[in-house]
Every structure is written in structure tokens, then in C-alpha cells.
Amino acid sequence: MVNLGNTSVTGRSQRWVLTLVTLGLLLVIVMAIAAATGPAQIRAVDVAKMLIQRLPGVSTPQQENWPASHSVIVFRVRLPRIILAAMVGGGLAMAGATYQGLLQNPMADPYIIGISAGASLGAAVGVILRGRFAFFGLSTITLMAFGGALLTAFVVYNIARIGGRVPITTLLLAGVAVSALLSAVVSFLMVSASQSLHEIVYWMMGSLSGRGWAHVRASLPYLAIGGLVVLVYARELNIMLLGEETAENLGVNVELTKVVLLTAGSLMAAAAVSVSGIIGFVGLIIPHTVRLLTGPDHRILLPTTALVGAIFLVVADTIARTILAPAELPVGIITALAGAPFFLYLLRRQQGKS
Amino acid sequence: MTNSLVVQNLSFAYGEWPVIKNVNLSVKGGEILGIIGPNGSGKSTLLKLISRVLVPDQGRVFINGEDVSLWSRRRLARTLAVVPQDNQIQFDFTAGEIVDMGRSPYLGRFQAMSSRDRQAVKVAMRATGTTTLAERSVMELSGGERQRVIIARALAQEPQVLLLDEPTASLDINHEVEIFQLLRHLTARRQLVTIAVLHDLNLAAEYCDNLLLLSAGAVTAWGTVEEVLTSSNISSVYGLDVAIYENRVTGRPHVQPLPRN
Numbered sequence: 001m002v003n004l005g006n007t008s009v010t011g012r013s014q015r016w017v018l019t020l021v022t023l024g025l026l027l028v029i030v031m032a033i034a035a036a037t038g039p040a041q042i043r044a045v046d047v048a049k050m051l052i053q054r055l056p057g058v059s060t061p062q063q064e065n066w067p068a069s070h071s072v073i074v075f076r077v078r079l080p081r082i083i084l085a086a087m088v089g090g091g092l093a094m095a096g097a098t099y100q101g102l103l104q105n106p107m108a109d110p111y112i113i114g115i116s117a118g119a120s121l122g123a124a125v126g127v128i129l130r131g132r133f134a135f136f137g138l139s140t141i142t143l144m145a146f147g148g149a150l151l152t153a154f155v156v157y158n159i160a161r162i163g164g165r166v167p168i169t170t171l172l173l174a175g176v177a178v179s180a181l182l183s184a185v186v187s188f189l190m191v192s193a194s195q196s197l198h199e200i201v202y203w204m205m206g207s208l209s210g211r212g213w214a215h216v217r218a219s220l221p222y223l224a225i226g227g228l229v230v231l232v233y234a235r236e237l238n239i240m241l242l243g244e245e246t247a248e249n250l251g252v253n254v255e256l257t258k259v260v261l262l263t264a265g266s267l268m269a270a271a272a273v274s275v276s277g278i279i280g281f282v283g284l285i286i287p288h289t290v291r292l293l294t295g296p297d298h299r300i301l302l303p304t305t306a307l308v309g310a311i312f313l314v315v316a317d318t319i320a321r322t323i324l325a326p327a328e329l330p331v332g333i334i335t336a337l338a339g340a341p342f343f344l345y346l347l348r349r350q351q352g353k354s
Numbered sequence: 355m356t357n358s359l360v361v362q363n364l365s366f367a368y369g370e371w372p373v374i375k376n377v378n379l380s381v382k383g384g385e386i387l388g389i390i391g392p393n394g395s396g397k398s399t400l401l402k403l404i405s406r407v408l409v410p411d412q413g414r415v416f417i418n419g420e421d422v423s424l425w426s427r428r429r430l431a432r433t434l435a436v437v438p439q440d441n442q443i444q445f446d447f448t449a450g451e452i453v454d455m456g457r458s459p460y461l462g463r464f465q466a467m468s469s470r471d472r473q474a475v476k477v478a479m480r481a482t483g484t485t486t487l488a489e490r491s492v493m494e495l496s497g498g499e500r501q502r503v504i505i506a507r508a509l510a511q512e513p514q515v516l517l518l519d520e521p522t523a524s525l526d527i528n529h530e531v532e533i534f535q536l537l538r539h540l541t542a543r544r545q546l547v548t549i550a551v552l553h554d555l556n557l558a559a560e561y562c563d564n565l566l567l568l569s570a571g572a573v574t575a576w577g578t579v580e581e582v583l584t585s586s587n588i589s590s591v592y593g594l595d596v597a598i599y600e601n602r603v604t605g606r607p608h609v610q611p612l613p614r615n
Contacts, residue, residue: 104444232463239455241445245407246438250511251431251459296445 016300023307030311031086034318035078039325042070050074080213085317085331086310087216088208088272089282091223093309095268096283097290097302098230101237102261103168110269110283113175113262114152117182119273122148123203124189127196138218141203142274149270152178157262166258168244206279206332208317215275222271227306229264233257234298241296279332281339282309289346312339357383357418357514359404359547364413366403373399375572377413381564383514383545386537388552388562390582392592396571397551398439401517404549405436417515417547431459435508437501439519439551443492449503450488453479456510478509481540498529505536516541518550522557534561555609559583559601567591583607 032051036044046066054075095110103112111117126144156178160171190197230237236257239247244254269283286309287301294300313331316338320331359381366374373396381387389397402408404415406422415422417433425433435456443452456478457471467475479485482502492500501521508516518537522530538561541548552558558565558579565582567575569591575582588596594611601608 235458235461238447239458241447242443242452242455243438245402246436248407248427249405249431249434249436249438250455251428253427296447297451 019294019300020303020307023304023311027086027307027311027314030314031082034082034085034314035074037318037322038073038078039322040070040073042066042074046070047074076212080216081208081211081317081321082314084211084216084219084275085208085313087219087223088276088279089286089313089316090306090310091219091227091268091272092279092283093286093290093312094227094230094302094306095265095272097287097298097305098237098261098265099283100287101241101296101298102258102265103172104241105168105172106288107284108172110265110272111179111278111280113171113266114156114178114182115149115266115269115273116278117179117186118152119145119149119270120186120200120204120278121152121182121189122146122274123277124186124196124200127199127203128189128193138214142215142218145203146270146274149273150266152182153262153266153270157259165255202330203277205330206277206335207320207328207330208276209321209328211275219271219275222267226264226268226271229260230268231302233261233264234302237261237298237302238296277330277332279313279335281332281335281343282313285339285343286312288343292346357545357547358416359515359549360416360419361404362414362416364400364403364410364415366399366408366410366412373571374403374410375570377568377571377573379566379573379576381547381549383547384542385563386541386548386550386561388550388558388565389568390552390555390558390565391568391574395568395591397568398519399571400568401436401519401549401551405434405517406430428459431511433513434515434517435511435513437504437508437516437518437521439523443500446491446493448488449484449490449492449495449499449506450475450479452492452503453484453488453506453510456507459511474512475506475510478506481509482506482536496529497525498532501525501529501533502536505533509540513546515547516549518548520551520553523553530557537561555583555588559606559608560604579607583609 032044032047035047036042050066050071092110096108099108099110099112100106105112122144123141125148126139126141129140156171156174157166159178160166160174162170186200190200236247236252239250239252240254240257242250247254247257272279287305290305290308291301294304313335316334317331320329320334323329361377361379364374364377365372377400379387389400391397399408403410406415406427422430422434453475454467457467457474460471461467476485479488482505484499484502484506487495487499487503492503495503505521516537521537522533525533534557537548537550540546550562552562562579564577565575565579566573567582567587574591575587583598585596585598588594588598588609595614597610597612598607599610600606
């Protein structure tokens with residue numbers, strides 16, 4: 001009864017808003033701290049002042065009491081990378097939550113329908129060709145990875161399509177098989193072009209090293225549009241959790257919903273992978289963790305997952321670039337090292353409860 | 355206007371394999387039709403054809419005189435609700451949230467539930483005695499409670515037609531009786547067209563007004579319980595000798611399978 005009375009529905013909305021605002025603020029704080037972290041000693045306060053100064057319409061008479069080089073480091077080097085980390089983390093986590101809901105499979109992650117294998121193959125070919133062409137500041141590798149990822153998702157979807165329907169199990173199996181095939185091709189390329197081996201392997205581990213505003217600009221539209229579409233379909237995702245037949249009986253156009261959500265999820269995952277390589281675990285673990293906290297309702301699960309994924313990857317990338325400074329670790333190593341034990345802890349705790 | 359559902363010459367095949375052959379039936383509001391027949395006779399398929407989860411190869415389904423193949427999925431969902439056979443819900447929704455989903459065919463994409471929607475949910479939960487379960491997780495409910503929640507979700511759709519596929523298949527006898535009494539009451543009160551696929555012939559005899567006996571996808575008998583449940587009908591379709599006698603307590607026919615000699 002209580003949840004049907006107006007008071008408690010408002011209570012739920014208030015709780016949701018509070019959760020999102022808190023996490024949004026936390027993300028901003030984490031990003032500011034990350035911008036102040038690194039070999040050059042820049043104070044967080046100065047970073048904040050620099051940012052406020054740049055806001056449109058703000059003309060502070062304040063003195064700039066930091067060297068000009070600090071401003072360059074923050075705006076040209078750290079900030080784009082931090083923003084990209086937040087976008088990639090949020091995008092991967094949200095795509096993972098979407099796939100897990102849509103495929104009703106807890107093992108689903110953004111890579112499950114072949115996105116990672118396709119991107120790897122694209123990237124590997126890009127590395128080997130030593131592509132000279134670049135587009136709006138993006139390397140051949142980035143562009144090839146994006147193309148490879150999308151093409152693979154498209155092929156897998158069409159393989160799984162039987163008479164206008166895409167059975168979930170067929171889609172999963174087709175994804176696994178195509179991934180295996182493409183991975184074999186990547187391995188073959190790595191063996192036969194061994195001078196490129198190191199670069200390909202490094203790309204596949206996932207890293208945000210050396211990424212700049214061009215990558216932010218290039219991936220933002222896909223992540224933003226994909227994210228918005230998924231949010232708009234949150235109610236359908238909830239109903240799809242009850243099974244496809246029930247969803248149809250409740251008026252949902254199931255096949256259309258699948259196409260829309262798979263396209264949106266694949267765009268997000270492809271955009272994320274092409275600028276960052278294959279960062280594992282974010283898209284698998286963050287949605288599960290958040291689901292334990294918010295419950296299965298996608299209207300709150302999806303935005304919360306995006307924020308938590310963003311925070312997680314900003315922190316992980318900051319660790320990746322500072323822990324062995326001046327050397328860098330691929331951030332994929334950090335996400336798995338930190339994410340897996342935490343997830344196992346949650347899993348055990350959850351099992352203990354039931 | 356009284357509600358009605360009419361099925362005309364419905365046929366369906368999985369590939370080359372005919373599953374439903376030229377089925378005709380009609381049900382009036384306030385009436386429960388039981389669909390009976392052996393495993394594989396096409397009972398569930400017939401239900402899926404009526405709810406348009408499957409699209410028939412031939413034939414039509416009319417609700418209140420209108421051909422439903424011309425309707426949108428959402429319009430159909432505002433008129434016809436289904437209680438499926440397997441209602442295991444693996445996700446931690448509350449019962450209230452599940453019933454809320456019954457309102458989704460009434461909601462536009464960016465529309466929140468109105469007080470009218472909340473009222474429909476409230477009425478559905480009251481009618482099924484699930485009001486006190488609203489805050490509980492569906493994963494913690496007993497089989498009987500969960501089934502009542504699913505029926506509440508169907509009622510929240512405010513349907514004129516209610517389809518049920520073995521609604522009490524996995525329930526204890528006390529819950530079975532409870533669910534069927536609820537269905538009788540709701541069908542009469544709201545003048546619903548209720549169609550239930552049933553496995554248990556005696557359950558069908560107790561609670562249905564009319565029966566449709568399917569055999570290999572075709573109608574063998576259709577009529578009142580007494581007309582359909584004859585020993586010759588049952589023995590020819592099930593390949594089994596039965597004795598049929600009147601249940602002295604309820605006055606309904608009772609089917610007693612006889613051992614083979």
C-alpha cells in the first residue's frame with residue numbers, strides 16, 4: 001500500500017534525485033582531485049580557480065598566482081584525459097547495464113556481442129598498416145577500431161536474426177563464436193607481424209595515455225546519444241526483465257526495442273573502446289554493484305551506473321598514471337585488479353544474505 | 355455492451371508442422387472457457403495466437419466485433435491481458451512495482467503514472483488481496499502470492515479479455531481453489547471474457563462454464579462442461595478409459611481414470 005500512496009512515490013523520487021546529485025558532486029570532486037594529481041605539483045584549489053575562470057560569462061579580477069605551464073598541463077594534458085576517462089567509464093558501465101537487462105544474462109558486458117574482438121582486429125590492422133591517414137586528430141588505430149567494433153556488432157546481429165526475430169540465446173552464441181573467430185585472426189596478425197606485437201598488446205590492455213580533446217570530441221556524440229536513447233527506453237528494459245512474451249503482452253514492441261537498445265549500446269561501447277582500448281570489468285562489475293544498491297529498476301539503475309562507472313574509471317586512470325610515475329600502467333590492469341576482488345566480496349556477501 | 359471474443363478458422367503451423375487446425379470458438383463476457391486436451395494438443399499455442407504473441411497463418415480473432423490484427427500492440431494490451439504459465443521473476447522488484455507495469459500500455463514515453471493509473475493499480479491489488487504485499491520483493495513471495503500479484507498486474511491493464519495458461523500449475527490445492535474462486539468472482543463482476551488453458555480436467559469441470567477439447571490442434575468438442583466431458587470424448591482423445599460421475603458435493607462432473615486391463 002505504502003508505495004502506492006502519493007507520499008511514498010514522492011519519497012522514492014526524492015531518494016533518486018538525492019542519489020544522482022550526490023554522485024554527480026562526487027564525480028566533480030574526484031575529477032578536480034585527479035586534475036591536481038600528477039608529477040607537476042598543482043594545487044586542487046588552483047585547478048578549481050582555473051576552471052571557474054574559464055566558465056563563460058565569468059570575468060574574475062583575481063590574480064593568476066600559478067605558472068602558465070600549470071594551466072597548459074591542466075587544460076591540454078590532464079583535463080581532456082580525465083573527462084575522457086569519465087565518459088568511457090560511464091559509457092561502458094551503462095552499455096553493460098543495458099546488455100545485462102536486455103539479454104537477461106548476468107555475464108553480459110559491453111563486449112559480449114563481439115565489440116571488443118572487432119575493435120581489436122580493427123586496431124591491429126591499423127597498427128600494422130602504420131596508417132598515415134588521420135581524421136580530425138584521430139589516429140588510424142582509433143578509426144579502424146571504431147569501424148571494426150560496429151561492423152562486428154552488425155554482423156553478429158544479422159547472423160542471429162531468424163525470420164524477423166533475434167532470439168537472445170542465438171545472439172549470445174553468435175557473439176561468442178564471432179569473437180573467437182576474430183580473436184584468432186588478431187592472434188595470427190600478432191604472430192606474423194611481430195614488430196607490431198607490443199603495440200597491439202598494449203592497445204588491447206586498455207589505456208587512456210596520451211588522449212586529448214580530439215578523442216573527447218569524437219566519442220562524445222556517440223556516448224551522449226547512446227546514453228540518452230537507453231535512458232528513454234528504461235521502462236521497456238524493466239518490462240523486458242519479465243520475459244519477452246510478457247513484455248509483448250504488456251504492449252512493448254519487443255523486437256524494435258531490442259534493435260534500438262543493441263544499436264545504442266553498441267555505439268556507446270564502440271565509441272568507448274576505440275578511444276581507450278579494451279578496458280575490462282567496468283562494464284560487467286559496475287552495473288552489478290549498482291544493482292545491489294539501487295535494485296533492478298533501470299530508471300535509477302542506468303543513470304547511477306553511468307555516474308559510478310565514471311567515478312571508478314577516473315580514479316583507476318589516475319592511479320594508472322601516477323603509481324609507477326613516470327611510467328604508466330594500462331588502466332585495464334587497475335580496473336581488473338581493483339574491481340574483481342571487490343566484486344567477489346559483494347557476491348559472497350549477497351549469497352550469504354539469501 | 356457485453357464483451358465478446360470470437361475466433362474464426364484459426365490455423366497455425368511451425369514451419370511445415372501444423373499445430374492449430376481451423377479452430378473456431380466464441381466466449382461471452384462473464385464466462386470462463388477452459389481449454390483442455392493432452393500435452394502437445396496445441397493449448398498454449400492457441401492462447402498465444404489469441405494474444406498475438408504468434409501470428410496466425412489463417413483465420414481471425416475478434417474482440418467486441420473488431421479484428422485485433424488491425425490493432426496496435428498497445429491497444430491490444432489495454433484490452434487483453436495474459437497470465438503466463440511460468441512466472442519465475444529473477445529480479446528484485448517489489449510486488450507493487452510489478453503491478454505498476456500493468457499500466458505501461460496506458461503511458462506515453464515521457465509520461466509518469468497519473469492518479470487514474472494509481473487508482474487502477476490500487477483496485478487491482480485490492481481485488482486480488484495483494485495490497486499488503488506491495489512493498490515485498492516478488493522473489494520472497496510464495497507461489498500463490500506471486501500468482502495473485504501477476505493476476506493483479508493483468509487486472510491493472512483493465513482488460514476485457516483475460517487469458518491464463520495453467521494459472522495454478524505449480525500451486526498447492528488451497529492456492530488453486532483460492533485463485534479459481536478469485537477468477538470466477540472477477541469474471542462475473544467485471545463481465546470479463548476469461549479463457550484458461552487447463553491440464554486438470556476436474557479443475558476445469560469445477561470452475562469453467564464451457565470447455566473446448568483440443569486434440570492434435572483441432573477442436574474435438576466444444577460446449578458446456580457436461581457436453582464435453584463424456585467418457586467417449588475423453589477416452590478417444592486421451593486413449594484412456596474413464597468413468598464420469600457427478601461430484602455429489604458440487605454437482606459437477608468428475609473424471610476418474612480407470613486402470614488399463
